[in-house]
Amino acid sequence: MNYGPLIFLTSFLALSASWFGFVLTPQIxxxxxxxxxxxxxxxxxYPQARPGLAAQGLxxxxxxxxxxxxxxxxxxxxxxxxxxxxxxxxxxxxxAAALVNANVGISTANAAGLLTGLPKTILSDVSxxxxxxxxxxxxxxxxxxxxxxxxxxxxIARGWGRRRTVATDYLFDQPVQLGxxxxxxxxxxxxxxxxxxxxxxxxxxSPQKMVPGSLMPPYRFLFxxxxxxxxxxxxxxxxxxxxxxxxxxxxxxxxxxxxxxAYLVSLNANTPLFETPMTVAPATTNSPAK
Amino acid sequence: xxxxxxxxxxxxxxxDINVSCRAPLFVLFGKAVGWLVAASVxxxxxxxxxxxxxxxxxxxxxxxxxxxxxxxxxxxYGFAVPAGLGVALWIIAQLGGIRVVQPGIIAFGAALxxxxxxxxxxxxxxxxxxxxxxxxxxxxxxxxxxxxxLLIGVATLxxxxxxxxxxxxxxxxxxxxxxxxxxxIFSTAYLLLTVCPVRGVMQPVIQWWFGGNFTFVWLSxxxxxxxxxxxxxxxxxxxxxxxxxxxxxxTLILFGSWTGIPASAPLPAWMPALSGIxxxxxxxxLISVGVNIFHTKQGGRVSSETSSxxxxxxxxxxxxxxxxxxxxxxxxxxxxxxxxFTWFTVAQAQLNSFGxxxxxxxxxxxxxxxxxxxxxxxxxxxxxxxxWLAAVGILLVAVPLALGGVAQGFxxxxxxxxxxxxxxxxxxxxxxxxxxxxxxxFGNLLxxxxxxxxxxxxxxxxxxxAFASVTAEMKFAEVKx
Numbered sequence: 217m218n219y220g221p222l223i224f225l226t227s228f229l230a231l232s233a234s235w236f237g238f239v240l241t242p243q244i245x246x247x248x249x250x251x252x253x254x255x256x257x258x259x260x261x262y263p264q265a266r267p268g269l270a271a272q273g274l275x276x277x278x279x280x281x282x283x284x285x286x287x288x289x290x291x292x293x294x295x296x297x298x299x300x301x302x303x304x305x306x307x308x309x310x311x312a313a314a315l316v317n318a319n320v321g322i323s324t325a326n327a328a329g330l331l332t333g334l335p336k337t338i339l340s341d342v343s344x345x346x347x348x349x350x351x352x353x354x355x356x357x358x359x360x361x362x363x364x365x366x367x368x369x370x371x372i373a374r375g376w377g378r379r380r381t382v383a384t385d386y387l388f389d390q391p392v393q394l395g396x397x398x399x400x401x402x403x404x405x406x407x408x409x410x411x412x413x414x415x416x417x418x419x420x421x422s423p424q425k426m427v428p429g430s431l432m433p434p435y436r437f438l439f440x441x442x443x444x445x446x447x448x449x450x451x452x453x454x455x456x457x458x459x460x461x462x463x464x465x466x467x468x469x470x471x472x473x474x475x476x477x478a479y480l481v482s483l484n485a486n487t488p489l490f491e492t493p494m495t496v497a498p499a500t501t502n503s504p505a506k
Numbered sequence: 507x508x509x510x511x512x513x514x515x516x517x518x519x520x521x522d523i524n525v526s527c528r529a530p531l532f533v534l535f536g537k538a539v540g541w542l543v544a545a546s547v548x549x550x551x552x553x554x555x556x557x558x559x560x561x562x563x564x565x566x567x568x569x570x571x572x573x574x575x576x577x578x579x580x581x582x583y584g585f586a587v588p589a590g591l592g593v594a595l596w597i598i599a600q601l602g603g604i605r606v607v608q609p610g611i612i613a614f615g616a617a618l619x620x621x622x623x624x625x626x627x628x629x630x631x632x633x634x635x636x637x638x639x640x641x642x643x644x645x646x647x648x649x650x651x652x653x654x655x656l657l658i659g660v661a662t663l664x665x666x667x668x669x670x671x672x673x674x675x676x677x678x679x680x681x682x683x684x685x686x687x688x689x690x691i692f693s694t695a696y697l698l699l700t701v702c703p704v705r706g707v708m709q710p711v712i713q714w715w716f717g718g719n720f721t722f723v724w725l726s727x728x729x730x731x732x733x734x735x736x737x738x739x740x741x742x743x744x745x746x747x748x749x750x751x752x753x754x755x756x757t758l759i760l761f762g763s764w765t766g767i768p769a770s771a772p773l774p775a776w777m778p779a780l781s782g783i784x785x786x787x788x789x790x791x792l793i794s795v796g797v798n799i800f801h802t803k804q805g806g807r808v809s810s811e812t813s814s815x816x817x818x819x820x821x822x823x824x825x826x827x828x829x830x831x832x833x834x835x836x837x838x839x840x841x842x843x844x845x846x847f848t849w850f851t852v853a854q855a856q857l858n859s860f861g862x863x864x865x866x867x868x869x870x871x872x873x874x875x876x877x878x879x880x881x882x883x884x885x886x887x888x889x890x891x892x893x894w895l896a897a898v899g900i901l902l903v904a905v906p907l908a909l910g911g912v913a914q915g916f917x918x919x920x921x922x923x924x925x926x927x928x929x930x931x932x933x934x935x936x937x938x939x940x941x942x943x944x945x946x947x948f949g950n951l952l953x954x955x956x957x958x959x960x961x962x963x964x965x966x967x968x969x970x971x972a973f974a975s976v977t978a979e980m981k982f983a984e985v986k987x
Contacts, residue, residue: 220666220674220682227683227759231690231719234763237780238715239694245774247708279633281571281642287847289772373921381772387706391637391699394710396768398847398918399932401925423559429926431933433559437566 252384255488256496262487265388266479273479276472278391280435285399290377290485293369295493299339299350304331305358318353320346337364364495375409376402377485379492385485400432406483414453416477417469422459438473441465517603517670524878526605527596530612530658531878534592535871536957537620541584542864543954544627546947548577553943556936567631575642576630581859582640582720583651584623587688588616589867590728591655594681595662596874597735601678602669608661615657622650638699638713640720645700652693659685676751680731683759684724691719707773718766718781721855722788722833725863726758726826730795732870733823737799740816740873741806746798754794761787765833769842782837792830799823814889818869821897825861829854832908844919849932850911853904860946861900868896868953875960881967884959888952895949902942910935 254260266274277283304311312327320339322330330338338361339350347363354361367379381404386392395403410416415426421439423432439453441461451474452466461467469477488494518526552574554561562568599606606612626647629635635642643651662685666678674682695716698704704712738745745751764784771778808816832854836845845851872889876882883889910932917928 223674223679223682224686226756227686230756230759231687231763233760234715234719235690235694237764238767238777239698239712242711242773242777243704243708246706247704249706278637279572279635280566280569281575281635281637283637283639284571284574289770291770293843370919370921374925383707383772383774385772389706390703390709392707392709393637394707394772396639396847396851397849398914399929427926429930431556431559431929433555433561433563433570435569436564437569 246383249383249387251387252489255490255493260487262489263385263387263485266482269475269478270482271479272471273475273477273482274389274391274393276438276476277393277479282403283393283395285395285397285432286401286403287395287398288381288402288404288483289394290371290379290381290402290404291369292367292372292380292492294367296341296366296368297344297347298337298364298366299342299347299354299361300335300364301330301338301354301359301361302335303360304334305360307357310357311354311359314353314357315350318349320350320353362495365493367492367494371402374401377405377408379486379488379494381485382489382491384489384491400430403480403483404485407481408484408486411481413474413477413481416480417473418453418455420473420476421453421455421467421469425456425459435473435476438470438476440468440470442468518605520600522605523599523603524880526609527599527874527878529609530595530606530616531592531874532961533613533616533620534588534595535875536961537616537623538585538589538592538867539871539950539954539957541580541588541620541623543947543950545577545580545584546943546950548573548580550940550943550947552577553936553940556933557940566633572631572633572635575635576627578640579630579642580623580627581864583626583643584620586725586859586863586867587655588619589871590684590725590863591616591658591662593732593867593870593874594684594728595658595665596870596878597677597731598662598666598669598681601671601675601735602666603671604665604669606661607664607668611661612658615654615661618657619651619654622647622654625650636700638695638709640717641695641699641713645696648692648696648700652689652696655689655692659689676745676748676755677731677735679752679755680727680734683755684727684731687719687724687727687759691716691724707771710771711767711773711777714766714768714771714781716766719763721858722765723759723762725859726762726791729822729826729863729866730754730758732866733795733799733819733826736815736819736870736873737823738802738806740808740812740819741803742809743802743806746801750794750798754791754798757788757791757794761785761791768846769837769839770846785834785837788830789834792827792834795823796827812873814886814893815869815873817893818865818872818896821893822862822865822869825857825865825900829858829862832857844915845911846915847918848911848915849907849935850915853907853911856907857900857904860896861904865896865900868892871953875957879960879964881960881964883956884963885956888956892949892952892956895945895952899942899945899949902945903939904942906935906938906942 251261251263254262308331312331315322315327315330316324339347351361351363371377419426420435422434423430442465444464444466448466449468452468455467488496551562551568552570555570595606595612626643629644629647630642634644636644666682695712698712699709703709734745734751761784764781765788767778767781769778769782835841836851836854914928914932917923917931
């Protein structure tokens with residue numbers, strides 16, 4: 217290795233290889249990825265570009281380095297497939313017999329007991345083949361059943377999302393703020409979890425008031441404390457007494473604060489997609505952040 | 507650069523070489539040390555937020571997200587790159603037996619680089635960050651940085667090209683690659699992220715590709731060049747095996763350039779998998795460095811004159827191995843499930859950029875500066891003290907963060923533990939790390955004071971006689987008609 221050009225050439229080849237591998241190839245594979253569709257309702261295109269105010273809020277999120285503490289990526293360790301029996305139909309005995317005959321791990325002794333108290337899960341955490349077999353066996357004698365696919369993992373159990381996030385979820389954001397730390401909770405579904413814009417404004421003004429023990433610094437510079445002229449502004453924060461400004465003053469969110477809150481509310485990556493199979497429960501509850 | 511175009515000229519005298527390095531290194535190292543102090547101050551401000559979230563909360567430019575990014579960028583671009591370039595220039599001039607060819611251009615490039623970093627850090631604090639980790643500096647600063655790097659890099663290559671000693675040794679291979687590596691990855695990343703931005707998750711892909719290539723490959727190329735140059739020299743030995751160093755070089759650029767994409771990334775699975783395999787393979791790089799240095803050190807004797815610098819470099823190499831092992835561990839699926847998104851990754855990054863790279867560079871700076879300036883450090887004691895402050899400081903930062911990160915990771919995996927309790931449990935570790943940061947800051951201040959003292963001493967040595975000659979009483983001779 218006594219020749220400079222040779223060293224240059226080796227380095228050039230090594231770096232080109234990695235450039236082809238991790239810049240060009242991904243760009244060819246996912247760089248022009250089209251919008252996805254909701255796998256349950258194919259008419260719905262996903263994702264949609266964020267509304268104007270939320271798009272501005274992303275810039276506030278970027279400028280203040282929110283991604284230093286908050287990730288926006290939900291992980292999932294796997295999926296659990298359950299078979300649920302919805303209606304036993306008219307011929308319960310035939311259904312019980314079919315279940316036993318399908319050989320999916322249900323014995324004669326407990327087959328009859330499965331048919332009461334519907335709807336209920338009769339098989340849980342089985343492979344998709346077993347689930348399909350069982351469903352077929354149920355439907356032949358006139359019973360109704362369904363296969364339920366639920367993503368599982370610590371993030372999902374925490375209520376941070378209903379499925380893992382995938383490349384499609386980030387299609388229209390510029391910049392994409394994946395984050396690498398969880399000093400604060402994951403925000404990939406902040407809007408699904410906490411859809412109230414005012415909650416976010418109060419939380420930005422005084423995090424500890426809304427979430428006791430929170431480590432988040434307050435973002436009071438996104439708000440303006442001003443004297444009340446004639447009558448209080450409509451958008452003034454309704455603050456509890458301990459953190460309220462002195463009498464005759466009000467706290468009004470600056471446009472940045474409203475935009476940031478709108479962005480947080482717009483964060484929702486729960487749409488079922490082809491690459492993340494899941495059954496959508498009919499009713500959703502907005503459980504608070506865990 | 508073939509042997510045919512060289513003319514058999516005698517190597518320049520060592521003193522001449524040192525003098526020719528004076529102006530560029532004065533700018534490069536001077537600014538680098540300034541940024542080192544600035545980075546530790548900014549880092550300290552960021553970590554104060556974990557003592558009370560309300561500290562400095564009313565100022566937009568001091569919010570955690572901005573100060574944290576500014577600290578990381580000041581550390582990497584303010585200190586690491588110019589220090590690395592300065593050490594590279596000195597090693598290339600020494601090994602080539604030649605005076606620096608274009609000292610003026612390099613000094614100008616260094617000043618320009620400093621302006622770029624200043625604009626970039628102010629930009630980040632003002633809210634102009636790009637939002638991509640380790641690439642937060644706004645585009646207008648990045649343009650200046652690229653231009654400055656090209657000036658310095660090309661001028662350094664001129665010096666390399668004109669070398670008298672034609673044989674290229676291991677440190678030079680690493681440095682040639684480093685000089686060429688940075689402009690490519692830096693310009694590609696900024697081009698694809700800010701000039702004509704790619705869509706969706708391609709942005710983090712580029713960011714990770716840059717991150718791996720910069721914090722692992724570039725820092726290792728430059729840092730290991732210094733290790734391979736200084737450690738044998740300090741120990742009074744020659745490098746055990748050039749072949750092994752060549753193996754280190756190839757595996758580093760071949761595997762290292764594919765690292766950086768975390769296992770959890772929301773990408774097609776082949777990307778994190780491939781990146782993980784490449785990271786695993788960097789184990790051979792670590793082993794080859796370890797074996798080579800172990801055999802080099804054996805039977806060596808360190809003179810008391812270089813013992814402080816030797817300690818810095820040797821400790822830095824230890825941290826290189828530790829950070830490398832942590833990097834490898836954190837791509838193993840059972841480990842990454844725990845450590846991902848935790849302070850463990852921060853501990854690894856700190857060990858790599860400060861524990862390894864900065865300590866090696868500090869050792870090199872402590873060795874180079876007196877030779878270039880032609881004057882001793884005003885306080886040898888403060889050099890020794892700085893080593894202990896830096897070494898204990900980085901361990902006090904990294905060990906609590908790594909332990910706290912693992913604890914945090916296990917708790918995050920258990921949904922029964924509320925998130926607030928998970929983050930609250932990390933606080934004692936974060937606060938312990940602040941102590942380490944404080945020690946590091948004290949150490950960096952010692953270096954700054956020492957450097958300032960040395961510069962003042964040099965100037966005084968020149969200015970006092972000059973001043974004396976200017977202000978000397980003139981002897982009048984009476985003119986008689």
